[in-house]
Amino acid sequence: MPKKPELLPGTLDMLILKTLARIPLHGYGIALSIKRLSSDVLTVEEGSLYPALQRLLVHGWVKAEWKMTETNRRARFYTLTAAGRKQLGAELSQFEQMITAIGRVLSDANEEV
Amino acid sequence: MAREWLTEAWLRVRTLGKRSRLERDLEEELQFHLAKRAEKNRALGLPADDAQAAARRRFGNVTLVKEDCRETWIFTWTETLWQDLRYAARNLAKSPGFAAVVIFSLALGIGANTAVFSAMNTLLLRALPYEHPETLATVWSTQKPDLGADGLPPPVAEVADWKKQNHVFADIAAVGMTMPATLTGIGEPGPVLVQSATQNFFDLVGVQPAFGRVFRAEESQEQSQTVVISNAFWRRRFEGAPHVLGKAFRLDGVVSTVVGVMPPGFTGFAPWYGSGAEGKPTEVWRPIDPGSARYLKRSDRWNMPVARLKPGVTVRQAQAEMDVIALAMEQAYPESNKGVGEKVIPLEDTLSKDAGDKLYPLLGAVGFVLLIGCVNAANLMLSRTEGRRKEYSVRASLGASRRRLMQQLLAESGLLTLMGGSFGILLSFWGTRLMRAITQGVPDAENIRINGRVLLFAAGLSLLTALLFGLAPAIRAARPDLNDAMREGESRTSTGKRGRARYLLVISEVALAMVLLVGAGLMINSLLRMVLPSPGFDPANVLTMAVNFPETEGKYLEKIPGTDRNKVSPKVTAFHQQLLERTAALPGVESVGMISVIPPLGAGNKSFSILGHPAPSPGDRPMGYFNEVSPGYFRTMRIPLRKGRYFDERDAPSAPWAVIISETFASRYFPNEDPIGQQILLRYEPEQVDEDRPRQIVGVVGEVKQIGMGGIHPLVYESFLQQPKTIQSDAYFDRMGSLVIRTISDVRTQEADITMSVKQMVKEMDPDQPVTDVSTMDDVLAKFASGYKNYVVVLGSLAGIAVVLAAIGVYGVLSYFVNQRTRELGIRLALGAQRGDVLMLVAKLGLTMAGIGLAIGVALTLGLNRFMAEHLWLFRVKPTDPATYAAVGLLLVSITLLACYIPARRATNVDPMTALRHE
Known part of the structure; x- marks a missing residue:
C-alpha cells in the first residue's frame, strides 16, 4: 500500500478554517470533509484534529455550539467567526506566496537540468 | 514577539x-x-x-x-507549580518545627538586611544636591600632631594663596562648621543653626537662592552683615512671607539682613558640626570676608575648603599639586605651616564618612546573619531530603522527571522564603526605627524609611536566598541513587560523602558566628570601658540649663573697634551672680553652681607654662583644658577635693587669681612636687598671647569626664570672677555658662517648676537672653552614650542571633547523626559500650566541628582586622584584643556544647533492642 502524503506542517489550521468557511461542521464531519474534498489524498490525523480545534477556539477564530445532528444526536458544531475569516485570508495568502515561491524554485531547477 | x-x-x-x-x-x-x-x-x-x-x-x-x-x-507548568506549592505547604505543615526554624532564620536575615539597606539607601546611595558632586572635593590639613587624626581645615588666608597658585581647581570656597547662634529681634529669642561661607560657595556647588541673591564678602561688617536663609527657616520664622528680603534680625548681636532664600532641597552643607548641631539642617548662612583682619592672621582653622576640580582633573592629580603647594607654604610660612601637608578628599567621602563608619560594619554583620540563616536552612533542607531519599527514588523510578523533582523541592524552598521574606519585611519596618536611632546625628537620618527601592531589594534578596539554600538540596534530590536508596538498612554506619557537606556547612556557620561575636565583643568591651567608670561627679538629682550670652551685643561684650577683641562688661559677672543667688533661693534647690560647659560636653583649651619650671619650646607647649566655674560648682556636682581647697569668697576679682586643677593635671605636670601654691601662666593659643597675670593653684579635685566619656584630660578650673577684661571675639567659651542645680528631692518632680522659675528670672533680668538645653544630668550622660549603646545593642543582637542559628545548625546535624546511626549505637551499647563512650562519640563530633569553625573564624577575623580598626569605633580596645577573643570563643564553645547535649543524651538513651528492630 503506497504511503499517503502527510499533511504539510502548519496547514491543518488552514484546512479546518477553509472547511468551516463553507458550512458549520462537527469534528468528525471536518475530518470526513477534508478527506473527501482532497479526493482521499489528505487524511487528517484524528489525534491532532481536536487539539487544533481547541487552539482555534482559544484564539476565538471559531466558535462551538452543541446542536442536534440529522440522526438526532448531540454533536458539537464549529462555526467560523469574523476573526477566523480574517485569519483564514491571512493564512491563505501566506500559503499562496509559499507555493508560488516553491513553484519558482522548482521550475528554475528543472530548466537547469 | x-x-x-x-x-x-x-x-x-x-x-x-x-x-x-x-x-x-x-x-x-x-x-x-x-x-x-x-x-x-x-x-x-x-x-x-x-x-x-x-x-x-x-x-x-x-x-x-x-x-x-x-x-x-x-500552561501546564503553572498547574504543576500550583500542585507543587500545595504539596509543599502540606509537607511543611507536617513538620512545623522545621518550617518555623527556617522561616525564623530567613526572616531575621532578610529583615536585618532590608533595614540596613534602607539606611544605606537614604544616607549613602543618594545623589548629593549639588551640581556635578563628583567633581567636588574637600581639602584637609594633616601631619602636624596637634591637628588630630582626622586633620583640621587650613586657614582662610591660605586658601586664598592656593587659589592663586594651583592649576587643578576651577574655584575654592570655604565653609565653617554649622553651629548654634543666638537669634534675637524676631519672636522668641532662641538658638539658630548658622554656617559661615565665602561668597563663591553657592556658585561653586551650583545652587542658587530660590529668590533674592547671595551675600557679598564686603557686606560682612563688625556690627552688621547680610545673610542667606534656608527655605525651612523662612517658612518657620517668616511664615513664608514673600517680602522677607531686607528684613533684619540679630545673630549673636550682629544685625543680619536677609538678602536671599535658598530652595527647599538645600538643607545645608554640613560635613562637620559644632556641638549641638549634629546632623541638623543649617538655617542661616553668613558671609566670610577673607580680607578682614580676623582671617588674614592664618590662625583660624575652622573653615573647610570645598574645591571644584577643573574638567578632566582627577583627585590624584589634585593631590599631587597640593603636595607641591604645601611644600611652598611650609617655606613661605614656617611658623604656622611647619610639617603641614594637605589632603584632597572627594566630597562624597567626606560627607559619607560618618554614615559609612556606622553602616558598613552593620552591613557586614547582617550579611553574615543572612548567610548563616541560608546555611542553616540549606542544612535542614538537606537533612530533610536525605530523610526522604526513598520517596524520591521511588518517584524517580516510577518516571518522575528530574525537572519535576527539582521543581517540587524548589517550591518548598520558595514557599519558605516567601514566608521568611514577608516576615522579614515586617521586621524591617521596626528595624528602620532602630537604624534611625543608631545613625542619629548623621544628616537625613530621620528620613530613613522603607520605600519602593528598599522593597525591591528585599524581594531580590529573598529570591537569591531561595536559590542559595534551595538549589543544592534540589539538585541532590533530583539525582537519587535508585539502587542505594531502595535498599534498606545499608550505609547506616558510615557517614560517607553525604554527611561531609553538612559538616562543612555547620563549620562555616560557626566560623561566621565567630567573626560577628568578635566584632560585637570588641564593641561591648569598648562600651564597658566607656560607661562603667564613674563620670567623676554625682549626676543624680542635678538639673542643668544653658544661659549663653550672645557674642557681640554691646550689652555684655563690646567689640573694641579696629581689633577682633571684645571688652567684657562688668554686667556679665553681675548677671551670673544675681542668677546664682536667686536660683539658690528657689524652693527645692539644695545648691547651685555654674560652669562654662557641663561635662562631658567639652572644655576650652589654653596652653600653659609653669613659673619656675624651664620654659617649654613654642611648638611643644602643654595644653590645659579649662572651664570657668562658680564657687558652688564642685559642691553641687559632688566632685571630691583631693588637696587644698575649693574656690570661695577669698577669690574676689581683686585678689590674686586662683586656679583648681584635676588629679591628672597634678600627676602629669607635678609628679614630684606639691602642686598647691604653684603658679601657671595660661596662653590662648590662636592668639598666642599670655594672660596678663599668672594663676596660683589652690586646689586639686577628682578626675571628671569633661571631654567625652573616653579620654582623661588635664583639667583646669578658673573662677568666673577672675577673668580678663578683654577676650578674643572667637573665644566663645568665655561667654558660655550652664547652671547645675542640685534638688533636695527627686529631680523629676521638680524639673518643670524650677525650669519655669529660672526662665522667668532670666526674662526679668534680660528679656533677650535665652535659656536653652534644659536637661537632667542623668539624661545628658544617657544621651551621650545612647547612640553608641544602641549600636552595641544592635551589633550584639546580631551576633547573638548568629550564635543561636549556628547552635541550631550544630544541633540539627548531630540529631541527624544520632538518628542515622541509631542501629550502630544500639549494637555498640548491646556489645557493652558505656553510655559515657556514646556521649563522647557525639560530643566529639560536635566539638570538632565547633573547633574547626572557631579556628577558621579567628583567621577570618584577623583578616578583617583592618576593616574593624577603620570602621568600628573602638575605645581603648585593640581589634586583636586577646581577652575578647578568648571570651567569645569560650561562649561559642559553651553554646555548641549545649547544642550537642540533647542529641548526645538521646544517643545514650538508645534502647539496644529497639535500635536493632529499628528497620
Missing part, C-alpha cells in the same frame, strides 16, 4: 475559569467522534465490538489527545 506571547498568554488565562466545562465538552465531543466512527465501521459490516475497537485504534491514545487539548488551555 513579546506582544504575541502576551496575547497568547492572556487567551490561555481566560480559559482558567471555564475549566470544568471545557473538560466536559471535550469528553463528550470525543465520545461522539468515536461513536460516529464505530457506526461507520458497523455499516461496513464489522461486528459491534470490533467496530468500536477499530474506531479506538484509528483514533489513537484518547488520554494523550485530551492532554494535548488541555495543553492549549493553560
Whole structure:
C-alpha cells in the first residue's frame, strides 16, 4: 500500500478554517470533509484534529455550539467567526506566496537540468 | 514577539475559569467522534465490538489527545507549580518545627538586611544636591600632631594663596562648621543653626537662592552683615512671607539682613558640626570676608575648603599639586605651616564618612546573619531530603522527571522564603526605627524609611536566598541513587560523602558566628570601658540649663573697634551672680553652681607654662583644658577635693587669681612636687598671647569626664570672677555658662517648676537672653552614650542571633547523626559500650566541628582586622584584643556544647533492642 502524503506542517489550521468557511461542521464531519474534498489524498490525523480545534477556539477564530445532528444526536458544531475569516485570508495568502515561491524554485531547477 | 506571547498568554488565562466545562465538552465531543466512527465501521459490516475497537485504534491514545487539548488551555507548568506549592505547604505543615526554624532564620536575615539597606539607601546611595558632586572635593590639613587624626581645615588666608597658585581647581570656597547662634529681634529669642561661607560657595556647588541673591564678602561688617536663609527657616520664622528680603534680625548681636532664600532641597552643607548641631539642617548662612583682619592672621582653622576640580582633573592629580603647594607654604610660612601637608578628599567621602563608619560594619554583620540563616536552612533542607531519599527514588523510578523533582523541592524552598521574606519585611519596618536611632546625628537620618527601592531589594534578596539554600538540596534530590536508596538498612554506619557537606556547612556557620561575636565583643568591651567608670561627679538629682550670652551685643561684650577683641562688661559677672543667688533661693534647690560647659560636653583649651619650671619650646607647649566655674560648682556636682581647697569668697576679682586643677593635671605636670601654691601662666593659643597675670593653684579635685566619656584630660578650673577684661571675639567659651542645680528631692518632680522659675528670672533680668538645653544630668550622660549603646545593642543582637542559628545548625546535624546511626549505637551499647563512650562519640563530633569553625573564624577575623580598626569605633580596645577573643570563643564553645547535649543524651538513651528492630 503506497504511503499517503502527510499533511504539510502548519496547514491543518488552514484546512479546518477553509472547511468551516463553507458550512458549520462537527469534528468528525471536518475530518470526513477534508478527506473527501482532497479526493482521499489528505487524511487528517484524528489525534491532532481536536487539539487544533481547541487552539482555534482559544484564539476565538471559531466558535462551538452543541446542536442536534440529522440522526438526532448531540454533536458539537464549529462555526467560523469574523476573526477566523480574517485569519483564514491571512493564512491563505501566506500559503499562496509559499507555493508560488516553491513553484519558482522548482521550475528554475528543472530548466537547469 | 513579546506582544504575541502576551496575547497568547492572556487567551490561555481566560480559559482558567471555564475549566470544568471545557473538560466536559471535550469528553463528550470525543465520545461522539468515536461513536460516529464505530457506526461507520458497523455499516461496513464489522461486528459491534470490533467496530468500536477499530474506531479506538484509528483514533489513537484518547488520554494523550485530551492532554494535548488541555495543553492549549493553560500552561501546564503553572498547574504543576500550583500542585507543587500545595504539596509543599502540606509537607511543611507536617513538620512545623522545621518550617518555623527556617522561616525564623530567613526572616531575621532578610529583615536585618532590608533595614540596613534602607539606611544605606537614604544616607549613602543618594545623589548629593549639588551640581556635578563628583567633581567636588574637600581639602584637609594633616601631619602636624596637634591637628588630630582626622586633620583640621587650613586657614582662610591660605586658601586664598592656593587659589592663586594651583592649576587643578576651577574655584575654592570655604565653609565653617554649622553651629548654634543666638537669634534675637524676631519672636522668641532662641538658638539658630548658622554656617559661615565665602561668597563663591553657592556658585561653586551650583545652587542658587530660590529668590533674592547671595551675600557679598564686603557686606560682612563688625556690627552688621547680610545673610542667606534656608527655605525651612523662612517658612518657620517668616511664615513664608514673600517680602522677607531686607528684613533684619540679630545673630549673636550682629544685625543680619536677609538678602536671599535658598530652595527647599538645600538643607545645608554640613560635613562637620559644632556641638549641638549634629546632623541638623543649617538655617542661616553668613558671609566670610577673607580680607578682614580676623582671617588674614592664618590662625583660624575652622573653615573647610570645598574645591571644584577643573574638567578632566582627577583627585590624584589634585593631590599631587597640593603636595607641591604645601611644600611652598611650609617655606613661605614656617611658623604656622611647619610639617603641614594637605589632603584632597572627594566630597562624597567626606560627607559619607560618618554614615559609612556606622553602616558598613552593620552591613557586614547582617550579611553574615543572612548567610548563616541560608546555611542553616540549606542544612535542614538537606537533612530533610536525605530523610526522604526513598520517596524520591521511588518517584524517580516510577518516571518522575528530574525537572519535576527539582521543581517540587524548589517550591518548598520558595514557599519558605516567601514566608521568611514577608516576615522579614515586617521586621524591617521596626528595624528602620532602630537604624534611625543608631545613625542619629548623621544628616537625613530621620528620613530613613522603607520605600519602593528598599522593597525591591528585599524581594531580590529573598529570591537569591531561595536559590542559595534551595538549589543544592534540589539538585541532590533530583539525582537519587535508585539502587542505594531502595535498599534498606545499608550505609547506616558510615557517614560517607553525604554527611561531609553538612559538616562543612555547620563549620562555616560557626566560623561566621565567630567573626560577628568578635566584632560585637570588641564593641561591648569598648562600651564597658566607656560607661562603667564613674563620670567623676554625682549626676543624680542635678538639673542643668544653658544661659549663653550672645557674642557681640554691646550689652555684655563690646567689640573694641579696629581689633577682633571684645571688652567684657562688668554686667556679665553681675548677671551670673544675681542668677546664682536667686536660683539658690528657689524652693527645692539644695545648691547651685555654674560652669562654662557641663561635662562631658567639652572644655576650652589654653596652653600653659609653669613659673619656675624651664620654659617649654613654642611648638611643644602643654595644653590645659579649662572651664570657668562658680564657687558652688564642685559642691553641687559632688566632685571630691583631693588637696587644698575649693574656690570661695577669698577669690574676689581683686585678689590674686586662683586656679583648681584635676588629679591628672597634678600627676602629669607635678609628679614630684606639691602642686598647691604653684603658679601657671595660661596662653590662648590662636592668639598666642599670655594672660596678663599668672594663676596660683589652690586646689586639686577628682578626675571628671569633661571631654567625652573616653579620654582623661588635664583639667583646669578658673573662677568666673577672675577673668580678663578683654577676650578674643572667637573665644566663645568665655561667654558660655550652664547652671547645675542640685534638688533636695527627686529631680523629676521638680524639673518643670524650677525650669519655669529660672526662665522667668532670666526674662526679668534680660528679656533677650535665652535659656536653652534644659536637661537632667542623668539624661545628658544617657544621651551621650545612647547612640553608641544602641549600636552595641544592635551589633550584639546580631551576633547573638548568629550564635543561636549556628547552635541550631550544630544541633540539627548531630540529631541527624544520632538518628542515622541509631542501629550502630544500639549494637555498640548491646556489645557493652558505656553510655559515657556514646556521649563522647557525639560530643566529639560536635566539638570538632565547633573547633574547626572557631579556628577558621579567628583567621577570618584577623583578616578583617583592618576593616574593624577603620570602621568600628573602638575605645581603648585593640581589634586583636586577646581577652575578647578568648571570651567569645569560650561562649561559642559553651553554646555548641549545649547544642550537642540533647542529641548526645538521646544517643545514650538508645534502647539496644529497639535500635536493632529499628528497620
